[in-house]
Amino acid sequence: MKINDFLRYMECEGLKKVVLTKRENINYFLGKYFPFFSVLVFEEKPILYVGELDLEYAKDNLNIEVRKFTGWKEIFEGCDGVESELKIEFLKYLDNYKIVSEKLRELRAIKEKEEIEKIKKAAKISDKAMKYIIENPEGNEREKAIELEYLMRKEGAIKAAFDSIVVSGRKTSYPHALPEDREIKDILLVDIGACYEGYCSDITRTLLLNERGEFREIYNLVKEAKELVEDYLREGVSTKFLDLKVREYFKEYEKYFIHSLGHGVGLEVHEFPTVSKKEEIILKENMVITIEPGIYIKDKFGVRLEDLYLIKKDGFEKLSKVTL
Amino acid sequence: MKINDFLRYMECEGLKKVVLTKRENINYFLGKYFPFFSVLVFEEKPILYVGELDLEYAKDNLNIEVRKFTGWKEIFEGCDGVESELKIEFLKYLDNYKIVSEKLRELRAIKEKEEIEKIKKAAKISDKAMKYIIENPEGNEREKAIELEYLMRKEGAIKAAFDSIVVSGRKTSYPHALPEDREIKDILLVDIGACYEGYCSDITRTLLLNERGEFREIYNLVKEAKELVEDYLREGVSTKFLDLKVREYFKEYEKYFIHSLGHGVGLEVHEFPTVSKKEEIILKENMVITIEPGIYIKDKFGVRLEDLYLIKKDGFEKLSKVTL
Incomplete structure (x- = not known):
């Protein structure tokens, strides 16, 4: 083909x-x-x-x-x-x-059947790892990242799809950061992916370990933004439209949303199409993309929620399934 | 600097x-x-x-x-x-x-002091993993590769420097191959590396699990070839000379030595200089290279032995230290 x-x-x-x-x-x-x-x-x-x-x-x-x-x-x-x-x-x-x-x-x-199967398997593997850390969030950032990667390998991944992000506390205010030898506390951001037979998955969860009003408010805003995108997500919708919808929804927090809304995933963890305000791409059936709104408040904390979606004619299939 | x-x-x-x-x-x-x-x-x-x-x-x-x-x-x-x-x-x-x-x-x-320290640390990490598999060679190729990578991560590696090669039996006749879900038997070839703060190590050992005359003969030939190179290894020697020395030493087995003798190692696991008959490069102090003679007999088995060397004015320091 x-x-x-x-x-x-x-x-x-x-x-x-x-x-x-x-x-x-x-x-x-x-x-x-x-x-x-x-x-x-x-x-x-x-x-x-x-x-x-x-x-x-x-x-x-x-x-x-x-x-x-x-x-x-x-x-x-x-x-x-x-x-x-x-x-x-x-x-x-x-x-x-x-x-x-x-x-x-x-x-x-546009993914073919066998490609979708491989991405689904990769997503299943990273789901298992994410489930594990949700149930066991205590410990050290670096050690936890190692456990997650080990778990993904044992579940069939060839490797991690990218350097795992397992960071906590103020460090979550960086969208990307490397895990260090430090205790996990307050808020934990985990962004991981598996590489299964060359195909990637990508998922992010943010855990509130010490509930505070401020965290919860931002968390809910990010969660609602993702749900809002899901309302529109299907073949024929414009990626730029989705990105702008989230920015509009974030209102005064929009300035803290300092990256694109998402990206294509396949043999590369970032590939065509990007889901951003910079470019208008019309989604098609069997594209696989992430949607990952995030709010990062300098010197305080950040929240990002990312899921992996298979685009369908009249909607989507969410490939990352783990819930908090 | x-x-x-x-x-x-x-x-x-x-x-x-x-x-x-x-x-x-x-x-x-x-x-x-x-x-x-x-x-x-x-x-x-x-x-x-x-x-x-x-x-x-x-x-x-x-x-x-x-x-x-x-x-x-x-x-x-x-x-x-x-x-x-x-x-x-x-x-x-x-x-x-x-x-x-x-x-x-x-x-x-030409590596600087801090770079050499990082490579030494990477080599120490892959040594630990190699020691582990030498002492525990029984099991399944894929599972073993996972254990080795986990061990390297726990010892401080950011990741494996490349897809680990842990293959056995006839599969060793391929210089490169991916581990599979199959039992390790007869002869086990392990080629692994750690990435420590971005710097790589690279080491290969071949284990004879079922001694047979034929294995041992080839094994010794490869081992002697590496020792022969060590006799010449120092600043000022030509990489082409080293590669040709090994080919000459292999005599009728030379046709089974189907890759270069070695390569530079640093931020990339393969970098300048290559150690091959194709190019004459004069080694300099503080270069880090591998020497990895190998003999691969189709449909039968292969043997490769690889060490990592820091080039010195009057010799070398072997950075991979694990012995069989």
Whole structure:
């Protein structure tokens, strides 16, 4: 399917040879998690070039023609299509070329059945870890992050999809921060993801360990903002509209919402489409995105709630299911 | 030191503004592990641009001027120096530019004191994990890989430096392979690394669980090849010479040595210099490299032994210390 779609695109665009070097684009077409050096070349059909050392492994484990990589000159000979992420060091091999990344982004954004299954599994794994920390929030930030990652690995993840965020107290006022060797207290923000067969999940919960009026008020505002988005979430809605809806809802707190509302998730934890006020993208069926409103008050605390959604014709399926 | 060296280089080359986007290059100058989006711009001094959401965290945790990223146009305005890894999508912002990556590779190859300390710590962590599996080799490949990674995390690693290779039986005949849900048997190849504050280690051991004459013979050959390299290993020796020495020593088994002898290790697990017959690089004091001879016999088994070395004026310090 994917391969034929891309070959058809090449034909329509009059492209003779496309070279892909970005790992996630390659793995997309392989339909497998292959972490070793490789280059995917599309001519009449796709051919994967790998180092001599990985030749037998690739042949035995991938459903694609595999050849030995012998040098970049051969790879780029006659190439007229490349990714926007191609390193400029390869420019010397290129003459005229077209960037094919928009097509790749589009293809990858609409998930196929097997991709959805893998993302669902990744979401299930991060749900298990999130459930564990919700039930056991006491301890040390760093140690807790390690336990969560261990749990995700045991549930089938190849690795964490990104450096786990397990931070507490004032540190929650940073949307991103690394766990440290310090006791968890007051408010705990956990943003984790699993990588299952190359596909990612992404979920955030904020736990109020010491209830205070102020926390609860902000927490509810963020929670309601996410629910508001869910009211509109379906094929055909604009990402910009959703982001602006949340900003409008936050009123005087809008200035504390210092990131986009969400992003696509798949082989990369951040991929097309972004859900932000900066760009208008119309959601389509089988896109997978996060919605993650957040309010961060400097030197005090932050609250973020993030879920993972599969977009449907008339709504969505929430893939991250763990509740507080 | 690093920053002044690079500013001096810019002055010598007549460069006014260099833009760095590659994470490891940025973290090199930061002297910190910073995994979030950022761009490092060198003019009279270095300035780190980060997203609005990471502004406070970066200001509070990094010893460098931090500004809010507002767009690529501003970043590349007047830029005349970039990395070879820059994505071609940014070409539209560039006029004349020089590639500064050779200088960056050179700087990064010679490790400073604090960098060596971090690599030593990473090596100590992977040693602990390796010691554990040497003492407990029975079990399932995948489960064992998970235990090793958990152990490395608990010992202080931010993460595994790469997907752990824990494979057994015939699968060892692939230099790279992923662990699966299968029992470990006969021969076990373990190639792991820790990432400590951004710096990597890399170590491989092959365990003969069921002694057979054939295994032992090949094992000894690989072991002797590594010892042979150690006889020559010091500042001033050529990497190509070392690689060819091993090939010569392997005689009729040379055809089974299907990868390079080694590679530099630092912020990346594979970085400059490569230790291969393809390129002649003269080793210098305070480079950190692996030496990893291997013999892989198709459909039978493979043996690889890899250690991590700090190059000294008159020899080396072996950073991976675990013995069988």
